Amino acid sequence: MKEFVCIVCPRGCRLKIDDELNVTGNSCPRGANYAKEEVTAPKRIITSTVRVNNRENLLVSVKTSIAVPKGMMFEVMKEINKISVSAPTHIGDIALSNVLNTGADIVITKEIK
Amino acid sequence: MKEVSLVIIGGGSAGMAAAIEAKKNGVDDILILEKDNDLGGILNQCIHNGFGLTEFKEELSGPEYLSRFVKQVEELHIPYRLNSLVLNITKDKVVTYSNDKEGVVCLKAKAIIFATGCYERGAGAISLPGSRCSGIITAGVAQKYLNIHGYLAGKRVVILGSGDIGLIMARRLTLEGAKVLCVSEIMPYSNGLNRNIAQCLNDFNIPLYLSRSVSKVIGKNRVEKVILSQVDEKMQFIPGTEMEFECDTLLLSIGLIPYVSLLNNIDCEMSSTKGAKVNDYLETNIDGIFACGNCLHVHDVVDFVTDEGREAGRNAALYIKGLIKNSNDHITVTNGNGIGYVVPQKIENLDHESLTFKFRVRKPVNNVRVVFKSNETEVASFIRPVLIPSEMVMLKLNKEQLSKITSKELTVSLEER
Ligand SMILES: Cc1cc2nc3c(=O)[nH]c(=O)nc-3n(C[C@H](O)[C@H](O)[C@H](O)COP(=O)(O)OP(=O)(O)OC[C@H]3O[C@@H](n4cnc5c(N)ncnc54)[C@H](O)[C@@H]3O)c2cc1C
Ligand code: SF4
Numbered sequence: 001m002k003e004f005v006c007i008v009c010p011r012g013c014r015l016k017i018d019d020e021l022n023v024t025g026n027s028c029p030r031g032a033n034y035a036k037e038e039v040t041a042p043k044r045i046i047t048s049t050v051r052v053n054n055r056e057n058l059l060v061s062v063k064t065s066i067a068v069p070k071g072m073m074f075e076v077m078k079e080i081n082k083i084s085v086s087a088p089t090h091i092g093d094i095a096l097s098n099v100l101n102t103g104a105d106i107v108i109t110k111e112i113k
Numbered sequence: 114m115k116e117v118s119l120v121i122i123g124g125g126s127a128g129m130a131a132a133i134e135a136k137k138n139g140v141d142d143i144l145i146l147e148k149d150n151d152l153g154g155i156l157n158q159c160i161h162n163g164f165g166l167t168e169f170k171e172e173l174s175g176p177e178y179l180s181r182f183v184k185q186v187e188e189l190h191i192p193y194r195l196n197s198l199v200l201n202i203t204k205d206k207v208v209t210y211s212n213d214k215e216g217v218v219c220l221k222a223k224a225i226i227f228a229t230g231c232y233e234r235g236a237g238a239i240s241l242p243g244s245r246c247s248g249i250i251t252a253g254v255a256q257k258y259l260n261i262h263g264y265l266a267g268k269r270v271v272i273l274g275s276g277d278i279g280l281i282m283a284r285r286l287t288l289e290g291a292k293v294l295c296v297s298e299i300m301p302y303s304n305g306l307n308r309n310i311a312q313c314l315n316d317f318n319i320p321l322y323l324s325r326s327v328s329k330v331i332g333k334n335r336v337e338k339v340i341l342s343q344v345d346e347k348m349q350f351i352p353g354t355e356m357e358f359e360c361d362t363l364l365l366s367i368g369l370i371p372y373v374s375l376l377n378n379i380d381c382e383m384s385s386t387k388g389a390k391v392n393d394y395l396e397t398n399i400d401g402i403f404a405c406g407n408c409l410h411v412h413d414v415v416d417f418v419t420d421e422g423r424e425a426g427r428n429a430a431l432y433i434k435g436l437i438k439n440s441n442d443h444i445t446v447t448n449g450n451g452i453g454y455v456v457p458q459k460i461e462n463l464d465h466e467s468l469t470f471k472f473r474v475r476k477p478v479n480n481v482r483v484v485f486k487s488n489e490t491e492v493a494s495f496i497r498p499v500l501i502p503s504e505m506v507m508l509k510l511n512k513e514q515l516s517k518i519t520s521k522e523l524t525v526s527l528e529e530r
Contacts, residue, residue, distance in 0.1 A: 005311040009166050010414055012307030044312065047161045047174055048288065049260055057262045061160035061176050070316065077288050091177055109160065110176035111183075 002039060006031045043067035046076055050095055051084040052112060060089050060112055064104040072100065080106055087112045118142035118433055120208050120222040122199045122375070125154020126415050127406025128228035129182040130422030131429070132191045135226075138430035144220070145186070145193035146210050152186065152193060153179035154230055155407075156415065158257045161281055163308075167416035178415060204379050204399055224401040224429045227376065227389070228422060231369040231407040233278075239367055243330030243340075252278040252366040256285070265289055267362025271339045272296040273327050275303040275310075277413060277503075279366025284313035293319050294358050297341050299326040299348065302477050304503045306413065328355065330363060339363050369411045376404075385454045386410040392443060392459040393468055394428040395421070400439050403429050410456050410471065413505060417471075437461070444518060449486075449526025451475055453502065463518060469509045472525060474500045482528045483508060488520035496530065 006013045008030045015025045015035045023032040037043060045067050049059035062083075068076055076099055083095050089112045096106040119140050121128045124147030132145050151157055156164070159175030166172055169181070186193065197212040206225055211217045233251040241249070248267060255266035256278065268291050272279045275298040283293045296314060301324045303310055314321055328342035328350045343354035371388035373381070382390040382398045388409040389397040396403050405425035406418045431437045444460040455472040470485075478500050485492040485508075493514040500506060 005307040007308040007312045009172075010163060010306055010308060012311075014307075044316070045162050045172075046288070049160060049263065051263065059261060059263045061174060061260065063160075063162065063174055073288065073316075091180055109174040111180050 004035075004038060006034055008034045042070040044070050044073060046073060046080070047109070048077060048080045050080060050106075052089070053084050053086045055087050055112070058087075058112070060085060060087075060108055061110045062095055062106050063109050064099065064102075065107050066102075066104045068099070068102045068104050072102065075100060076102070076104075114207070114219055114221050116221045116223075117144050118223045119144070119226065119429055120206075120220060120224075121145045121226045121228055122202075122208070123147065123154065123228035123230055123406070123408070124149075124152040124193055124195075125228060125230050125406065126156060126179065126182065126418045127230070127408075127422035127425070128154070128226070129179075129186055130419040131226045131228055131403075131405060131426035132193075133182065133185050133189060134423040134426030135430050136189045136191055136426075138427055140430045140433055143191050145191065146197045146199050146208070147193060147195050148198040150195050152183050152195070155253070158253070158260045159281075160260045161285070164415050167414070168419055175415075182419070199375060202375050202379060202402075206401060222401075223433050224403065226425050226429055227373070227397075227402065227404040227408055228406045228425075229372045229375070229408040231411050232372050233365070234368040234370060236365060241330060241365075242328055244332050244336075246330070246332035246335055246337075248332065248336035248362045249330065250362065250364060252276075252282045252364050255364055256282055259285060259289065265291060266364065267291060267336075267360070269294060269358075269360040270362045270364055271327075271341075271358050271360045272364045272366060274298060274366035274368070275305050275321060276366040276368065277305045277309050279364060280305045280309040280313040282364060282366070283319050284317060287317045287319070293317070294360055295320045295322055295341075297322045297325045297327065299324065299344055302501070306503060322356075325354075325356075326350075327363065336361055336363055369407065371408045371411065373408055376402075384456075384458050385448070386456065390458040391456065392439070392461045393457050393465065394431070394437055394461065395425045395457070396428065396432070396437070396439060398439070401429075401432055403432075410454065410505075413503065417505065417507070444487075444521050444523055446470070446523045446525065448472065449524040451478060451481070451527030452525050455525050460518075460523065463515045465512070465515060467509050467511050468515060469507050470525060471505055471507050473502055473505055474527065475502065477501045478527060480530050482530055484526055484528050485510065485514070486524045486526070487518040487522060490517070490519070492517040492523070494528075500527075 093108040156175035164178040329340040331338040342350040
């Protein structure tokens with residue numbers, strides 16, 4: 001039996017999962033999926049920023065399009081920190097595709113004119 | 114003097130939602146005044162995920178969430194002025210603002226919506242003991258430096274206060290290569306969402322010390338060491354419990370306070386939220402001046418800010434059309450046992466389909482009844498298994514329950530079960 005907090009939404013339900021992957025304590029199905037994933041292959045969305053070449057002192061925010069393995073967070077951050085883009089930027093633009101073969105793209109999340 | 118139907122002060126989530134809703138309710142002549150160089154307010158720097166689950170059923174980052182409202186503001190052709198700081202307002206709704214293009218401008222408004230957000234408590238607010246060297250910075254300011262401009266506040270960091278901004282910054286600084294040594298919370302419980310403790314601290318093995326606070330900051334020019342000590346029930350440091358941390362930065366995440374200095378000049382009644390007292394129309398005691406969002410009471414979830422903004426926009430539209438009046442014959446809503454504050458604090462009119470009350474509990478409680486009482490009789494009650502101060506609670510009374518309010522008092526309190 002393992003116990004942890006669901007991080008899928010701000011409600012933060014306290015989940016319990018047993019060795020047969022039966023989940024209790026969740027208020028919605030997403031919590032059950034999260035619990036199963038958390039004990040088998042935990043993943044996290046990473047949000048960060050990248051430099052904007054043609055603007056002074058300005059960054060643009062980015063995120064991974066899907067959650068990446070938790071153990072790879074710092075490696076993914078290293079890749080993100082190598083990227084720079086040029087303004088204008090649009091939400092959904094891909095700054096780097098398939099980062100470290102995780103299947104996740106690094107996607108822009110901010111409009112800069 | 115130029116006249117405008119509705120002036121909205123602050124172009125954050127609350128202000129944009131208010132403007133959009135007022136426009137949809139027939140107010141054509143609107144102006145949003147925003148002191149920053151972008152619409153969106155604090156969400157511009159909140160690059161993490163977690164916004165919009167109620168509003169859009171999607172998990173968005175702050176900039177993504179706000180951009181959806183900027184788009185609507187533009188599609189509806191709602192005028193706004195950026196870099197425009199409101200300097201003063203008067204009781205008869207003359208708004209003075211300034212910017213570098215127009216200089217100082219005075220406008221006469223029929224209605225005003227306050228949506229100015231909140232500010233962070235700093236070192237002075239808690240009489241932080243020890244040196245006032247550099248390297249002591251609030252979490253929100255550090256967030257702005259890092260996420261907008263790309264400056265890391267420090268390399269070895271202690272965070273005081275377990276509010277959500279502090280927790281989010283613990284993860285962010287760690288991912289950017291800083292070492293976050295610990296988060297220290299003076300209360301015996303955390304003030305942040307459970308989910309943020311899990312994904313921002315536990316994921317990175319950052320310890321959270323409860324009932325512990327900074328007993329001394331040491332450093333000549335820059336922070337060199339921070340001493341944390343355990344506190345007793347009276348919040349006094351217990352000698353002999355000191356823990357020493359070598360660090361270059363102390364991040365403060367010790368609370369947010371509604372930003373209402375403009376309202377203080379016009380005899381606006383204030384509440385225990387440190388924001389204005391409002392009625393069921395979100396109107397302050399000053400005729401035609403409304404408030405919503407973090408400047409009314411500090412919210413933890415932006416979706417609810419948006420909702421409150423809409424409500425203010427709708428009500429301001431009613432006011433402009435002459436459909437609501439501020440009487441002096443209202444029902445007073447008071448926070449009873451265990452309740453920190455309730456919004457609204459006054460009810461003008463019981464003839465609503467339903468009315469939502471928002472409040473926070475003073476400390477974590479289990480298995481309680483939230484009871485609404487008028488004249489010693491119970492109007493409504495709700496059973497709740499868990500309530501914690503870091504989560505704003507919203508409870509709705511329906512028409513029938515509202516009709517049971519028979520006196521000029523309504524009290525909301527907690528009872529044990
Ligand atoms: C750092 C931080 C992190 C958060 N994280 C989350 C989260 O993870 N998930 C979530 O759902 N919610 C989160 N929240 C809560 C939520 O995002 C905010 O409560 C919400 O965005 C506040 O909106 P607002 O419009 O009331 O205030 P703000 O966004 O602060 O907007 C107020 C605006 O008014 C302007 N203004 C102020 N005074 C004047 C003046 N005199 N003249 C002109 N303009 C003025 C300001 O410049 C600002 O743009 C967070 C809040 C903060 C502070
Ligand atoms: S179980 Fe569902 S409701 Fe509970 S925190 Fe997870 S996602 Fe949110």
